[in-house]
Amino acid sequence: MSSCIWLPATRPRRGRDAVSPGRLLAIAFKEILQVWRDPRSLAIALLMPLMQMVMLGYGVSLDIRHVPLCVFDQENSQTSRAVAQRFVAAGWFAASARLGSDQAVHEAMDRAACIGAAVIPADFSRRLDSTGGSPLQIVFDATDANTTNIAIGYAQGVVALISNQLEARWAAAHGGPATRAGMVDLEPRVWFNEGLESRYFIIPGVVAVILALVGAQLTSLTVSREWERGTMEQLISTPVTPFEVMAGKLLPYFLIGIFDAAFCLLAARFWFAVPFRGDFATLLITTALFLIVVLAIGYLISVRVRSQLGASQVALLVTMLPTTLLSGYTFPIDQMPAPIRALSLMVYPRYFVTILRAVFLKGSGLAGLIGPVLGLVAYAVVVLWLAGRAFHKRLD
């Protein structure tokens, strides 16, 4: 201290607030250190994607499997037992109980021990043998109409299969033609998701939802934290420019976002085994674009709401509800009423849901995704413009 020399003042070059990469990087580096040492930010950055991937990835499924099915086999013959077995063998139903009376069927449905009950009449085999046909009753608990609808579809499929076999057997026994050819045969071919796995459709959407939630949460804290701790007043007393603050703060979260995106996408591909048919470049470009939108929205909220708690709540509110309801990741947008469909155009994750699904399942490239990509670009431009303008280097 004794021999310190006061160095002459350095005169910053004059000129209109030119962007300084050095200042930008100083902010970015500081931000990384802060996140690294803040358990709350670290948890949002690293644990939230993992937890949501597990909860949404497993929790949201439109497939209906192992529908509990009771069987009231009034005949109990070899044929009737074989029929009951076929329902279980197809994988859609799980035999939950064999029942002995109509009363037992009612009770089982009341207790929700089963959703469906197959009732095989006492003269099942006899009617098949004599007339070549017999009714088979399945009773469904339709409180969940959607599940019931799908279960009825499955049941019809199973019954059609059984019916064909029995018909062939009957024809062989009675010397008729082996099969009766229909006039028109429907031969359905399903593209892009041959197994009709709803998981293939939902998981890419889940990735988009997670990135939208996590991204906005991350940046929603970054400016409000500095206002709360009083460091912002110091920062804005320096020649730093609003653009440097924004870019310097978004940069580290962009890297974290890319890390989270890589984690979620790898989990989608390898853990949830969603086929990936697209190209990596398209995936990278669109993911980066989406992250910019998401992070800039969190930043905008953080600038506007000066408390960490408030900013985090607002970020949750403006991302969670629109994203889960209107992004189309579970509820199909096409089926919504026109005003809601129009509203969903505002919900930026819908574009990324569309993009991810197309890249994963259809192998679409940028050219095929021009609509949703332009949607994201427009969003990015508007949000960055608003965010850039929102930050003022004044206290009033």
Place this chain on the structure above:
Amino acid sequence: MSDSAGPAVLAEGLSKSFGTFTAVDRLDLAIAPGEVVGFIGPNGAGKSTTIRMLSALLRPTAGRARVAGFDVVREANQVRAHIGYMSQTFSLYGSLTVAENLRFFAGIYRVPPAMFEARRRFAIAMAGLEGREDALVSTLAGGWKQRLALGCAILHRPPVLFLDEPTSGVEPEARRLFWELIHRLAAERVTILVSTHYMDEAEYCNRIALIDRSRLVALGSPGTLRRRELGGTLLALPCAPLGAALAALRDAPGVAEAAIFGDRLHVLLAAGGLSADDLPAFLTARGVSSGAARPIDASLEDVFVHLVAGHAAAARA
């Protein structure tokens, strides 16, 4: 530009209103390069608002100000490049280490890499933090934090420093060290405007600006203020009970002011009323026991009591 000629800080008619509340009312102030000016006044008088306007953090409602030769409104970023600012609340990053904070502010102020090492060492030595470069700032005690904050605020060698109550909440020994640093900087021709509510600190300043109820009510060196501003003879008067004595003297002829200081009263006598020798008898007649009145030199505190009281009376009138 700021060099040589002209004041380092110049405010003319500087005013700031928040809605209907006037926080700073037509403040005029000129500070010469290398001067240390103490900004004194009660809480809420407008000290912080003034410092924030001069630091380009608040936009004045009226009037204008130049700092280091730059207009605080039109050339705000030039002002910011030429000042060091310490806000009232501690404002370094607690989760960063001493060295990381210094590196951050050096980056923000664009300190040339060639100069950074020397200035970093200077700041660490100044704060007395040698060997603690890797300590998290949140673990430092108040005095070290304040000196480090000062070190960060001068990394770019600003010609002007604005310090808003830098020593509040800091123990006396650390305050003394801090003021040594201020004078060392002033010796290097750094201009410093520092607000404080410690009267003893006011004595360390070249000049004192007293602000009360949004107005600048006095400006001058401590000596000048002590001599000039009272306009009468100041006496110390041991007496008891103090409350009764105070009440009795309020309306006594020739008593301009009376205020309690510790176990005695300080009484300011104007010409043409009671004399110093009359006071004990005057009080004894009113049931107060009193010793002899003794003339004393006014402390700055006496001056402030006098000025603020006068200003309040004027404001009521």
